[in-house]
Amino acid sequence: xxxxxxxxxxxxxxxxxxxxxxxxxxxxxxxxxxxxxxxxxxxxxxxxxxxxxxxxxxxxxxxxxxxxxxxxxxxxxxxxxxxxxxxxxxxxxxxxxxxxxxxxxxxxxxxxxxxxxxxxxxxxxxxxxxxxxxxxxxxxxxxxxxxxxxxxxxxxxxxxxxxxxxxxxxxxxxxxxxxxxxxxxxxxxxxxxxxxxxxxxxxxxxxxxxxxxxxxxxxxxxxxxxxxxxxxxxxxxxxxxxxxxxxxxxxxxxxxxxxxxxxxxxxxxxxxxxxxxxxxxxxxxxxxxxxxxxxxxxxxxxxxxxxxxxxxxxxxxxxxxxxxxxxxxxxxxxxxxxxxxxxxxxxxxxxxxxxxxxxxxxxxxxxxxxxxxxxxxx
Numbered sequence: 174x175x176x177x178x179x180x181x182x183x184x185x186x187x188x189x190x191x192x193x194x195x196x197x198x199x200x201x202x203x204x205x206x207x208x209x210x211x212x213x214x215x216x217x218x219x220x221x222x223x224x225x226x227x228x229x230x231x232x233x234x235x236x237x238x239x240x241x242x243x244x245x246x247x248x249x250x251x252x253x254x255x256x257x258x259x260x261x262x263x264x265x266x267x268x269x270x271x272x273x274x275x276x277x278x279x280x281x282x283x284x285x286x287x288x289x290x291x292x293x294x295x296x297x298x299x300x301x302x303x304x305x306x307x308x309x310x311x312x313x314x315x316x317x318x319x320x321x322x323x324x325x326x327x328x329x330x331x332x333x334x335x336x337x338x339x340x341x342x343x344x345x346x347x348x349x350x351x352x353x354x355x356x357x358x359x360x361x362x363x364x365x366x367x368x369x370x371x372x373x374x375x376x377x378x379x380x381x382x383x384x385x386x387x388x389x390x391x392x393x394x395x396x397x398x399x400x401x402x403x404x405x406x407x408x409x410x411x412x413x414x415x416x417x418x419x420x421x422x423x424x425x426x427x428x429x430x431x432x433x434x435x436x437x438x439x440x441x442x443x444x445x446x447x448x449x450x451x452x453x454x455x456x457x458x459x460x461x462x463x464x465x466x467x468x469x470x471x472x473x474x475x476x477x478x479x480x481x482x483x484x485x486x487x488x489x490x491x492x493x494x495x496x497x498x499x500x501x502x503x504x505x506x507x508x509x510x511x512x513x514x515x516x517x518x519x520x521x522x523x524x525x526x527x528x529x530x531x532x533x534x535x536x537x538x539x540x541x542x543x544x545x546x547x548x549x550x551x
Contacts, residue, residue: 183275184266193252195262195275197245202269210237214323221319232316239324243300243331244272250292258285270406271331283354283362290346297332301325339370341410360425363418370411374404423547428507429515432546433527433536439489441468446484449476459526459534460493467501467526469493470537494524501526504535515543 186200214233219225225232248265251274255262261277280286304325311318338348345366352362381400385392436457439448448458449471458471468490475492500522502514518525519540527536 183264184268184273186266186268192245192249192265193256193262195252195264198264198266200266200268203241203267206269207234207237207241210240217323218316218319222316232320236320236323239320240327241267243297243324243328246296246300247293247331247335248272248274250296251289254292255280255285255289258288260285260289279359280350283350283359286353287347287350290343290350291336294332294335294343297328297335301328301332304328337373338366339373339407339411340366340414341370341407342373345370345411345414360418360422363414363421367411367414367418370407370414374407374411377404377407420547424512425508427511427543427546429502429511429527429538430504430536432542433504433538436470436526436534436537438465438534441488441490441493443489444485445476445479445487445489445492448489457537458489459537460489461534465532466498467496467534469495470524470526496524496526497521500524501528502538503527504529512543512547515540519543 184198184200186198186203188196189199190197211230211233214236215229218229218232222229222232244267245265248267252262252265255274255276258280260280263275263277265274266272280289302325304321308318308322308325311321335342336344336347338344340346340349340363348369349359349362349366352365353359356362377400381397382392434457436459438459438461441460441462449455457473460468460470462468470493471489472492472494479487479492498521500518502511502518502525504527506514515525515538523540525538525540526534527538529535
C-alpha cells in the first residue's frame with residue numbers, strides 16, 4: 174500500500190486507491206476515529222441485541238465502515254463535479270474529522286464553487302433517504318435493520334450539518350458563492366461565511382452548556398466534550414478561511430509597478446561617472462549588453478566605496494552584481510499574474526528587473542518586498 178507523506182500540503186496517510194483522477198488517502202486520524210466510534214456504538218448494539226457478546230464489536234465496526242463509505246462518496250461527489258467544471262483534483266482524504274477534497278486551484282466562478290460544495294451533502298441526503306426506505310422493509314429486530322437505520326440517521330445528520338451556512342462547512346461555501354455572486358468579491362464572501370462559521374461554533378458550545386439548564390437536567394459530560402471538539406474544529410477552519418481571504422485580498426492588490434524602485438538601463442561598457450551620480454542618488458542602474466539584454470545591477474554600496482579620483486576609469490561591471498537571464502518581470506502585471514511572474518523570476522534571483530513598453534528598464538523589484546506585501550495584516 175502506498176504511503177502519502179503529506180508533501181506539498183497533502184494529507185499524511187495511506188493511499189488506498191484512486192478516484193476522479195486523484196489518490197484516496199486514509200489518514201492515521203481516521204483510524205483513531207474508527208476505534209472511538211466502534212467503542213461508542215457497541216453499547217447500542219448490545220442494547221438492541223442482548224447476549225450478542227463479542228460480536229457486538231464486529232457489528233459496531235460494520236457501522237463505522239458504512240460511515241467510511243458515506244464519507245468517501247461525499248468527497249467523491251465533490252471531486253466528480255469539480256472535474257466536470259474543469260478543476261484539478263489533488264486528493265480525496267478521509268481524516269479524523271470526516272474528510273476533505275483538495276483541488277489544484279480555487280473555483281473560478283461562484284456557480285462552480287456552489288455546485289462543487291453542495292454535491293457532497295446532496296449525496297449524504299440521498300443515502301439517508303435510500304437507507305430509510307430500506308429500513309422500513311427489514312425485520313425491525315434484525316442487526317441489519319439496526320445498521321441500516323443508523324446509517325440513515327448518520328447520513329441525514331452529516332448532510333444537514335454540512336449545509337449549515339458557515340465555513341468550513343459546505344453550506345459555508347454556498348453562502349460564500351452567493352455573497353460573491355451578489356457583491357462581485359470572493360474575498361467578501363469568504364469573510365461573511367467565515368464569521369458565520371465562527372458564530373455557529375460559538376452557538377454549539379452555548380447550546381451544549383445552556384440546554385441542560387433550560388430543560389432542568391444535568392449536563393452530559395460526553396455531550397459537552399463532543400460539542401467543544403466540534404466547535405473547535407469549526408472555529409479553527411473558519412479562522413483559516415479568514416486568513417486565506419486576507420491573503421487573497423493581498424494578492425488582488427499586488428502590483429509590480431507599486432512595489433518596484435525606479436531604475437534605468439546603462440551599457441555595461443560605461444564608467445561609474447557616466448552612469449551613477451557622485452552622491453549615489455537617483456534611480457538604480459541596470460547593466461545592459463550590446464543587444465539590450467540584462468547583465469546585472471549596480472551595487473550601490475560598492476559604487477559609493479569607489480574613490481572620486483577613480484570613478485571616471487571604473488567600469489560599471491566592477492561594481493555590479495550579475496543577474497541570470499530571465500530575472501525580469503513585466504511592470505504592468507497585477508494580481509495573480511504578477512504573483513506567478515514574480516515567483517518564476519525569484520527562483521533565478523532575489524532581485525528582478527522590471528520592464529516597461531518595448532522591454533525598456535523601468536525599475537528593480539526585490540522578492541522580499543513582495544513577500545512583505547503579501548503578508549496578511551492582523
